[in-house]
Amino acid sequence: MSSHSSLPDFVQQVRRDILRQVHKVNSGHPGGSLGCAEFFSVLYQEVLRYKSDFKMNGEGEDLFFLSNGHISPVYYSVLARSGFFPIDELNTFRLIDSRLQGHPTTHEGLPGVRIASGSLGQGMSVAIGAAEAKKLNQDDHLIYTLHGDGELQEGQNWEAIMYAAGNNIDNLIATIDYNGQQIDGSLKDVLPMGSLRAKFEAFGWHVIDVENGNDIDAIRKGLQKAKSMTGQGKPVCMLLHTVMGNGVDFMMHTHAWHGKAPNDDQLETALAQNPETLGDY
Amino acid sequence: MTMKTYTNTGNKDTRSGFGAGLTQLGKENDNVVALCADLTGSLKMDEFKANHPERFFQVGIAEANMIGIAAGLTIGGKVPFTGTFANFSTGRVYDQIRQSVAYSGKNVKICASHAGITLGEDGATHQILEDIGLMKMLPGMTVINTCDFNQTKAATLAIAAHEGPVYLRFGRPKVPNFTPENGTFELGKAVHLIEGSDVTIIATGHLVWEALEAAKILHDKGISAEVINIHTIKPLDEEAVVASAKKTGCVVTAEEHNFLGGLGESVARTLALHYPTPQEFVATNDTFGESGTPAQLMDKYGLNAEAIVSKARKVVARK
Numbered sequence: 001m002s003s004h005s006s007l008p009d010f011v012q013q014v015r016r017d018i019l020r021q022v023h024k025v026n027s028g029h030p031g032g033s034l035g036c037a038e039f040f041s042v043l044y045q046e047v048l049r050y051k052s053d054f055k056m057n058g059e060g061e062d063l064f065f066l067s068n069g070h071i072s073p074v075y076y077s078v079l080a081r082s083g084f085f086p087i088d089e090l091n092t093f094r095l096i097d098s099r100l101q102g103h104p105t106t107h108e109g110l111p112g113v114r115i116a117s118g119s120l121g122q123g124m125s126v127a128i129g130a131a132e133a134k135k136l137n138q139d140d141h142l143i144y145t146l147h148g149d150g151e152l153q154e155g156q157n158w159e160a161i162m163y164a165a166g167n168n169i170d171n172l173i174a175t176i177d178y179n180g181q182q183i184d185g186s187l188k189d190v191l192p193m194g195s196l197r198a199k200f201e202a203f204g205w206h207v208i209d210v211e212n213g214n215d216i217d218a219i220r221k222g223l224q225k226a227k228s229m230t231g232q233g234k235p236v237c238m239l240l241h242t243v244m245g246n247g248v249d250f251m252m253h254t255h256a257w258h259g260k261a262p263n264d265d266q267l268e269t270a271l272a273q274n275p276e277t278l279g280d281y
Numbered sequence: 282m283t284m285k286t287y288t289n290t291g292n293k294d295t296r297s298g299f300g301a302g303l304t305q306l307g308k309e310n311d312n313v314v315a316l317c318a319d320l321t322g323s324l325k326m327d328e329f330k331a332n333h334p335e336r337f338f339q340v341g342i343a344e345a346n347m348i349g350i351a352a353g354l355t356i357g358g359k360v361p362f363t364g365t366f367a368n369f370s371t372g373r374v375y376d377q378i379r380q381s382v383a384y385s386g387k388n389v390k391i392c393a394s395h396a397g398i399t400l401g402e403d404g405a406t407h408q409i410l411e412d413i414g415l416m417k418m419l420p421g422m423t424v425i426n427t428c429d430f431n432q433t434k435a436a437t438l439a440i441a442a443h444e445g446p447v448y449l450r451f452g453r454p455k456v457p458n459f460t461p462e463n464g465t466f467e468l469g470k471a472v473h474l475i476e477g478s479d480v481t482i483i484a485t486g487h488l489v490w491e492a493l494e495a496a497k498i499l500h501d502k503g504i505s506a507e508v509i510n511i512h513t514i515k516p517l518d519e520e521a522v523v524a525s526a527k528k529t530g531c532v533v534t535a536e537e538h539n540f541l542g543g544l545g546e547s548v549a550r551t552l553a554l555h556y557p558t559p560q561e562f563v564a565t566n567d568t569f570g571e572s573g574t575p576a577q578l579m580d581k582y583g584l585n586a587e588a589i590v591s592k593a594r595k596v597v598a599r600k
Contacts, residue, residue, distance in 0.1 A: 129353020
């Protein structure tokens with residue numbers, strides 16, 4: 001864990017990184033990435049207990065798994081700016097011979113990543129395995145995950161959600177990026193999912209809502225509360241209500257920027273709304 | 282002309298060989314953990330479960346979740362063995378294996394029972410004949426198909442010591458047990474069972490014993506058959522395949538699997554690249570199975586000693 005003097009500055013720089021990564025290669029997923037910039041920043045800068053030298057086994061560390069791998073731009077930016085790999089490497093996002101694949105992978109040896117994700121719905125199961133290993137190893141560190149709300153349409157999640165409750169996986173905090181959007185439109189238009197809170201509770205989880213998932217202090221309090229609920233025999237779900245495209249006015253409140261990069265003019269407008277703070281890569 | 286022969290020390294199922302190996306591993310290696318999707322008895326995992334309840338994970342009828350949990354357990358240094366039928370170990374969870382295990386380079390051992398048509402009466406929904414192909418196409422995956430109880434036990438022990446994803450395929454019925462008890466198992470190494478000069482029979486799994494029976498019949502007809510047991514289909518022991526083809530000039534491959542995607546195809550590719558040789562295939566002919574006893578099915582689908590003899594005579598004539 002490292003601490004930064006100004007987390008809002010950190011978040012703003014992460015937004016710039018996201019926009020510049022996807023613009024350069026004219027591909028990638030800015031919407032969900034921007035929506036989760038605050039969450040990743042709080043998690044990696046203040047909450048996650050990790051060691052400076054990356055080891056796959058994560059012994060004596062908290063672990064994070066990104067299940068919705070398409071929001072790799074925010075993951076890469078925060079990992080780089082938290083010291084996992086050189087910040088300049090963000091220049092290689094989605095380019096040939098890069099460790100920064102379109103979707104995160106262990107295959108190229110990128111520090112900070114412990115599983116490939118991209119094909120949706122697999123991260124919760126992997127996290128449960130890592131949580132079970134922590135218990136066997138008597139390592140009381142925690143497992144954190146992030147999942148898209150639309151991603152919960154994949155059935156494997158519900159196998160995992162059922163297993164986690166049934167087997168008292170209480171060292172797991174699963175956060176759902178609850179922005180209500182997916183590629184084809186709003187969740188309620190594509191496949192109405194009802195109440196996620198009711199569903200998780202019915203499966204036997206602790207559930208907390210963070211009503212403003214783009215507010216640093218609200219995320220902080222949410223994660224603190226989630227942590228306080230671990231070790232009580234139940235897994236913890238944090239429903240993080242975010243705005244897709246947060247921080248760039250024309251990208252907010254729409255699914256249009258889920259998987260589309262800004263053009264030159266749009267980038268300029270977006271960056272003007274998020275001036276440089278820590279220095280561009 | 283004399284020919285080496287093998288003795289059946291008593292019919293046993295290969296899945297019990299897996300169970301015996303897993304039981305031994307449980308005692309010897311604290312990092313070995315086992316996962317099962319509601320088929321503990323069928324997979325012979327009961328003893329491991331009884332000895333090490335804390336290292337046994339019953340996931341219920343949820344194979345996708347099982348594969349993911351296994352991948353996650355490797356991150357904490359565990360060596361997970363997943364157990365369910367071959368059909369549910371592969372086709373049902375192909376994407377989970379592809380992304381969370383193979384592409385992620387995780388040390389998961391996918392152990393699959395009731396492979397092939399000898400699953401029998403349950404019929405085609407459960408009789409997978411495509412699993413070797415599915416698994417061998419995954420980069421980095423080791424694919425093993427064992428022939429008897431002793432070899433399955435030895436393979437189970439060997440894969441625990443191997444770093445990387447493995448698909449271990451075995452079966453349901455009791456079949457002749459003829460390889461050495463507590464024999465060595467060398468991943469990727471062919472086992473020469475019989476030396477011969479007229480035709481090479483390359484067999485895997487339940488067809489290995491049938492290949493030995495075929496060699497006896499061929500011997501009586503004056504045809505000298507070399508019999509090679511390929512337990513590791515990937516990586517294939519190409520050197521052994523090519524050397525034997527050079528010696529005999531023709532090859533029959535035999536497997537309880539579709540000819541598409543199986544051992545025969547791997548052998549054919551090897552020969553095409555290094556020593557083009559006439560080859561015949563004993564395998565299922567791009568078909569699903571059906572209900573019946575294992576013996577009836579092996580007979581109907583041409584997966585026995587008689588079928589190997591017939592293909593051997595045919596391929597010898599093609600030389």
